[in-house]
Amino acid sequence: MGVDKLANDVIDEALGCTKIPKHVAIIMDGNGRWAQVRGKRRTFGHKAGVDAVRASVKYARQSGIQSLTLFAFSSENWKRPKEEVGVLMDLFGLVLKSEVKRLHKNDIRLKVIGDLSSFSESLQKKIHKAEALTANNSALTVNIAANYGGRWDIVNAAKQLISKVQSAEIDSSAITEEVFDQHMSTARLPELDLLIRTGGDHRVSNFLLWQCAYAEFYFTDILWPDFNEDAFKAAVEDFSSRQRRFGLTGEQIMTQDPEHKPC
Ligand code: IPE
Ligand code: IPE
Ligand code: MG
Secondary structure (H helix, E strand, C coil): CCHHHHHHHHHHHHHCCCCCCCEEEEECCCHHHHHHCCCCCHHHHHHHHHHHHHHHHHHHHHHCCCEEEEEEEECCHHHCCHHHHHHHHHHHHHHHHHHHHHHHHCCEEEEEECCHHHCCHHHHHHHHHHHHHHCCCCCEEEEEEEEECHHHHHHHHHHHHHHHHHCCCCCHHHCCHHHHHCCCCCCCCCCCCEEEECCCCCCCCCCCCCHHHHCEEEECCCCHHHCCHHHHHHHHHHHHCCCCCCCCCHHHHHHHCHHHCCC
16 A cells, blocks of 8 residues: 555544445355456356455445345346356355355454345355354344345345234234334344445445435446455445435534535
């Protein structure tokens, strides 16, 4: 790191200029294209993408982000060629096995969100083991969204609430947005602040639909295997420069909450 860059970082920190988002989610897109431009099979890109996952977790841990939610496999991705799905499943199991100790050592909690019932017994076992080992860690929560769909998440919350109403555990009049939120797969995590999508497309692809309500969106053309700590930092700095208004006027934000003033 150059001296100027280091000095700037120190100044930024001293001035508290970078507002660190509490909860960041990433649509890790572009693995297939990254491999194809290198004349390789798509699965080569998925394997290379694991390094970018490691770099993102490292950056999130160092920068004080509390929760990082990574879209690894969507409920629609089952429609891909059988061989690609197979490689993705194997890779998921291998990475879980090889990374969980390192996560635990770094006080990182691992959670997998999505409909896990479609995964093999052995993969489900590995997931539960990794979750149990890291359950009490508190420096960072990493949520892996696997067989996840935003619509599934909403329907799943609705089903849980319906069964609670039917068993008289809760009265339907008590169902507020907050109560509903506590039945989503992201319950007990901070509100989603920043959604990053790599790979150049500008869409949500059935990711955190409910949770996106007031998230800031950041799109980059960088293909996922090339996404590194500097790229993550650039996204956080961009987030930090924005004024979030939550329906208020810019003037209201400036007077009522000077903390939201851009640096
Ligand atoms: C994202 O990369 C990874 C998964 C969806 C599992 P892609 O595989 O979608 O890569 P592109 O978008 O085809 O380049
Ligand atoms: C979204 O990427 C899912 C993941 C990154 C896991 P896709 O590549 O599946 O999204 P679409 O098909 O381009 O919308
Ligand atoms: Mg894609």
